[in-house]
Structure formats: C-alpha cells, structure tokens
Amino acid sequence: MTAVSDHPGERGADDPVKLIGIRESALSLDEVFAAVGDDAAGGIALFVGTVRNHDGGADVDALGYSCHPSAEAEMRRIAEKVVAEYPVRALAAVHRVGDLRVGDLAVVVGVSCPHRGDAFEACRKLIDDLKHEVPIWKHQKFSDGTEEWVGAC
Numbered sequence: 001m002t003a004v005s006d007h008p009g010e011r012g013a014d015d016p017v018k019l020i021g022i023r024e025s026a027l028s029l030d031e032v033f034a035a036v037g038d039d040a041a042g043g044i045a046l047f048v049g050t051v052r053n054h055d056g057g058a059d060v061d062a063l064g065y066s067c068h069p070s071a072e073a074e075m076r077r078i079a080e081k082v083v084a085e086y087p088v089r090a091l092a093a094v095h096r097v098g099d100l101r102v103g104d105l106a107v108v109v110g111v112s113c114p115h116r117g118d119a120f121e122a123c124r125k126l127i128d129d130l131k132h133e134v135p136i137w138k139h140q141k142f143s144d145g146t147e148e149w150v151g152a153c
Contacts, residue, residue, distance in 0.1 A: 009039075011087050011114075013040075013089045016088040016089055016090050017079045017091050019032065019092035019093070019094065021095070022067055022096075022097055022136075023094055026096070026105065027108050028108075029046070031092075032046065032093075032110045036092050041114060043115055043116030043119035044110060044111070045112075045116070045120050045123035047108070048107075048108050049105070049106045049107040050103060051063050051100045051106055053102045055140060058144060059143040060140050060142060060143075061141050062140075063100050063102075063139065064099045065096060065097045065100065065106065065139075066137050066139070067097050067136040068136075071135050074133060075095070075134055079091050086122035086125070087113050087118055088118075088122055089112045089114065090111070091122075092109065093108070093109040107130070109126050109130065111123040111126060135151075136151075138150040
C-alpha cells in the first residue's frame with residue numbers, strides 16, 4: 001500500500017491557477033467555487049469581500065474601485081507565489097472595478113488544497129497579498145460630503 005504522503009493528490013497540481021480577473025460586472029461565487037473544484041481537494045476556502053456601509057467611523061454612501069493596467073498581471077504574480085508555497089490544487093481570484101453599492105461583492109478568492117488547514121492558510125495569504133500588493137484603489141464617498149481614496153483591494 002502506498003503511503004498517503006506519496007499520493008499525487010497530496011501535492012499541488014501542475015497548473016493550479018484557474019481563474020484570475022478584473023471585472024466591471026457583478027462577481028459570481030458560483031464561478032469561483034466551480035473554478036477551484038478538484039477531486040483531490042479535501043478543503044476549499046473562499047473569501048468574499050463585500051462593500052460595507054461604514055469605514056473609520058463614517059457612513060459610506062458610495063464607493064468605486066479603479067485599477068492600474070498591471071493589476072491583473074500582479075494578481076497572477078501573487079497567485080503564483082501562493083501556489084509555490086502551498087499544495088494548491090486550484091486557485092481563483094476576481095476583483096470588481098467601477099461603481100459599487102453597499103452589499104456588492106468587491107473581491108472573491110478561492111483555494112482548494114488536499115487538506116483544510118492548507119486551504120485556509122493559502123486563501124488568507126492570497127487575499128492579504130492581493131490587498132497589499134495589487135494596484136487597485138478604492139474611492140469612498142461619505143454621507144458627510146467628504147471623500148477618500150484608499151490603496152486597497
């Protein structure tokens with residue numbers, strides 16, 4: 001009998017980056033979930049970032065995202081770093097740009113791995129690095145009439 005650690009399903013897939021995108025249209029949880037499906041995955045972790053109605057103690061009335069033309073390439077670079085560090089079977093990341101309303105999906109990322117612990121860790125690394133490194137900016141308009149640009153995912 002082969003040891004569990006020797007099974008090919010215990011390792012990352014050869015080409016695990018399945019979906020990377022910047023979208024001007026509504027994001028789909030189903031699309032990301034389907035992209036990270038893998039028969040060898042025992043764990044799938046998804047993160048969904050939504051537009052909230054407040055920030056820094058102020059009420060948010062409107063929000064828009066814009067990005068640098070290199071944003072999608074940067075997302076792919078970060079995805080490749082994550083799959084090099086974890087046994088990822090499949091990975092997907094999509095981010096919305098344009099005008100969004102409170103409750104809209106702003107970013108959806110997903111990772112599948114042979115085990116849940118790696119899936120959680122890889123998903124967290126993916127969203128944290130996307131937030132800090134991808135050139136996407138958030139323009140918030142507050143109910144008191146003030147506005148703010150934030151370099152964020």
